Amino acid sequence: MAEPFKATILNVNDDSASRYVASRILEMGGYRVIEASTGQEALKLAAQHRPDLVILDVQLPDILGYEVASRLRASPDTASISVLHTSATFVTPDKRVQGLDAGADGYLTQPFEPAELIATVRSLLRLRHAERELRVRADQLTAADRRKDEFLAMLAHELRNPLAAIMTAIGILERKPTDDVKEARMRAIIQRQTHHLARLVDDLLDVSRITRGKVELRRERMDTLSVLQQVLSLIRPTAEGRGLSLESHLPGTPLWVEGDSTRLEQIFMNLLDNAAKYTDAGGHITVHASQEGVDGSAQVVVRIRDTGIGIPSHKLPDIFELFAQADESLERSRGGLGIGLTLVRNLVELHGGTIGATSDGPGQGSEFVVKLPVAPHLSPPFGKPQPPTGHSLHRRILLVEDNSDARQALKDLLELWGHRVQVAQDGMEGLALALEVRPDLALVDIGLPGLDGYRVAKELRARVGRNIRLVAITGYGGPEDRSRALQAGFDHHMVKPVKPDELNRLLMDL
Structure with a gap:
């Protein structure tokens, strides 16, 4: 059988008698022990052996244990090593706080009982082991995300x-x-x-x-109406092909925003496509756009209302989360990946806007409301040249x-x-x-x-x-x-x- 894992502990103390006693207690507890009598020696051995724990006396002949702990934490090679401060003189609350702030994980007052030392060591090693496992797991998740x-x-x-x-x-x-x-x-x-x-x-x-x-958004000052009209022209054949009526209420004046026209089209296309997907034949979809508020608080507000299957109250808080689905039936006949509304919410927020959803419950339809900041008052931009026909x-x-x-x-x-x-x-x-x-x-x-x-x-x-x-x-x-x-x-x-x-x-x- 393979030898069971033994943690390595670096015992640092300039008093040879105290160092000897602590080392014997640790060895009897099943740990490997290496020793140092100065701060500089401790830093060298820590970098060389990478112990699992350093038991570090505060009063050392060259540099204080506080400084040793701080240097251990500052180096990537030794930052993950647990540190336990011990002292017979630096025992007041402010000194304990100073030691913990310097990077120590625990603080014991000398003299201590053998059982107290072993229990504290075990506790710190458990915490460090859990941290290492979490770090490994995080690295694995990062690699999996990249793949x-x-x-x-x-x-x-x-x-x-x-x-x-x-x-x-x-x-x-x-x-x-x-x-x-x-x-x-x-x-x-x-x-x-x-x-x-x-x-x-x-x-x-x-x-x-x-x-x-x-x-990254390619922002420009643009009229939201032009985007909505483009999206409505694209979605209308689909909606009518499914036996739905599509009605729009758009103002006669522009609704200026600072936005990415491609991404705004993606937002409204996703919302209208969802409305058509979750509304049965004979249903109705309404699009309403307006400007609300004044001056710095003015917003372009677009409301998309349908008479479809609605959203259960318990689903509303999570409707914009990744992979959330309004269709809970086993056959999932409505289709979709459950990512469209997550994408919509993120794109709206990138534009500095908000989106919300309301529904009176199953079978009662739903309404999605997009609010975007109105662009500052500037001279209207020159229209983009239209491509020639043919x-x-x-x-x-x-x-x-x-x-x-x-x-x-x-x-x-x-x-x-x-x-x-x-x-x-x-x-x-x-x-x-x-x-x-x-x-x-x-x-x-x-x-x-x-x-x-x-x-x-x-x-x-x-x-x-x-x-x-x-x-x-x-x-x-x-x-x-x-x-x-x-x-x-x-x-x-x-x-x-x-x-x-x-x-x-x-x-x-x-």
Whole structure:
């Protein structure tokens, strides 16, 4: 059998008789003991042997035990060692406080009984052992959290590749009208579910980034009404397709806020999608927006009310917590990951706002209220130029993509728009083709075999300069991924699955 673990104790005392007695008591208690008679020797032995506990007399010939304890705590190598002060002279309450403030874990007055010493040592060792276990556990959780984030990023990339191919393919099919009612219905289903899957992937990654504090808002002074109108136009077909009526009450004057338009759209889209999801056919959804309060306390208030399944009173306090679900039925027919409202709350709070939920109970519907600070009074910003309608000029385009389905679907779509397209399935082939044919534009995936998209961009910038426009089309969609793409030389960064109309707008803008 293996020898049972024995804790090592450093016994520090300049009085040889007192040191001998304490060491014998500890050895009889089953501990390994090493000894020191000065403060400097104690610091050296502690760093060398890393004992589990230091029994430290306060009165030492070179430096006081208070200073020894303080230095032990200050060094990363010895900070986790337990320290027990002992003294026959420094025994007043203020001296005990001084010792504990210096870093000691306990304080014994000499002379002490053997049983008292052993019991105190055992108590301190138990506490230190528990602290070490907690530290190890915390390190394990940190490592697991990092691996989880890496897994989510890779999962998103792998999911976005097939989603990109499906979305591009349905974009091509939509350009060819069909008289077959069933086929048209199937196309609509594929399109809706593909967009739904893409949103689930985005929400999953966003909530992970937000909980780690890695989301930065791109703030600008903007009109909340424009965001609401955009979201309503997107959600209306879904709501009406489910047999719901959607009504909005919006003011005729702007509702200015300092916000990120993409994130605000995400907030209201999630809330309206939830309302539609949890309201049965024949139900009603109402959106009301207004400005409340005056001057510094003025707020833009958006209320989204539905006549759906409602929220039980015991669920209301936790409705914005991660993985909370209003649908408690076994079949969970409403779907969802339980992360949408957590994401919404965090995004609202990043904007300096608040969100609340109310419900009269099951079957009584629910209301979500978003409140955002009104932007300071400034001259209205110039409107953003609207992209032209129609298709962009015909261009020579190089497409570098290793996923065969995504590559073929995007090639067919670009050729349908009248562009001349050449394709490559890896980074080396893409770089060689770009140097040979000198395209106007290269659409480059990042996760390529051999030579990744970042290196392709850097090589092209070094060899061709600014005579080619580079667009990263990738499943890696975090802010750090966008920043890295721009640093590598890309002009734009687009996250898969790219919507055909967004790609066409980009080509027109270029």
